[in-house]
């Protein structure tokens with residue numbers, strides 16, 4: 433199939449480019465090479481046959497040209513991470529939501545009806561929790577006073593008791609807790625509206641914590657795994673926020689790429705108007721402290737700082753059964769192997 437891959441110069445996008453092209457798809461990358469992630473304004477090396485178009489998804493004419501002759505779109509382009517401060521909000525909304533709207537309208541005009549959308553676990557906010565007394569509950573945002581006092585676990589919103597964290601599946605209600613999360617959820621809503629209005633087909637892949645080679649170096653927009661790796665590369669101890677017991681699902685970038693490959697292949701079999709979300713996680717739960725320790729082998733041991741970021745959630749771990757069952761996807765890289773390799777893998781720039 434001829435696939436337009438937006439954001440294909442990025443960390444995940446470049447792995448998707450490799451997976452799609454190795455499987456025999458024809459890939460055209462569209463990427464704006466955002467300066468925050470591409471300070472040298474150079475695309476990464478792509479496999480033979482992958483075409484690169486330097487351009488912005490917010491630009492209607494660029495997108496129309498890039499869509500010419502394409503049969504599906506794999507939309508990875510986005511501004512990622514928590515950002516610096518609220519001043520970033522217009523750029524997040526512009527790249528992620530205006531950009532998605534421009535892309536979708538151009539797809540409708542070009543009659544390209546298949547979309548694999550990079551979504552995120554951040555749409556869920558706090559993961560899923562159980563209270564012994566009240567069953568499944570949804571804790572509200574954590575209060576700064578609690579965080580300052582080192583009370584990191586969100587309490588039961590009804591009785592204040594301690595909660596046990598659970599795996600989140602796709603039926604969990606969306607509850608975005610920061611600007612980035614709000615823009616990722618809006619991308620899903622736009623894509624779903626597009627599918628209904630134009631008989632399109634969408635798979636929204638909600639990636640959990642992606643890690644692996646070619647992660648960007650630490651910037652306010654980078655993920656925790658790359659922050660730790662960058663610190664270690666400078667000979668510094670990774671600085672673990674809160675108490676390190678935050679639970680996450682770390683999924684290797686090649687497994688995320690194979691999820692996109694599975695999605696692009698299966699889109700054709702879906703009925704018009706179809707929208708379906710899938711968690712993309714490894715299926716195993718680890719803490720941030722586990723990850724820091726796995727990366728710090730041979731380097732300075734992690735420091736647990738007690739600091740926090742207001743937009744962070746405490747625990748969020750995936751139930752990825754739907755993706756395994758419906759799209760026959762299997763993550764291949766176990767945590768220990770992936771982290772061992774990532775501990776010495778190159779970071780971007």
Ligand SMILES: NC(=O)c1ccc[n+]([C@@H]2O[C@H](COP(=O)([O-])OP(=O)(O)OC[C@H]3O[C@@H](n4cnc5c(N)ncnc54)[C@H](O)[C@@H]3O)[C@@H](O)[C@H]2O)c1
Nearest residue numbers: 439441442443444464465466488489509510550552639642
């Ligand atoms: N890294 C993770 O852990 C993670 C987790 C969940 C979801 N995601 C999603 O995966 C996708 C890829 O993220 P990544 O980690 O590879 O980030 P990245 O920053 O490495 O890659 C994003 C790419 O998109 C490009 N881009 C951004 N805005 C653009 C625009 N307006 N027009 C054209 N290109 C633009 C950037 O130049 C960059 O090359 C994003 O949609 C992100 O929201 C990532």
Ligand SMILES: [Zn+2]
Nearest residue numbers: 563566588591
């Ligand atoms: Zn309770």
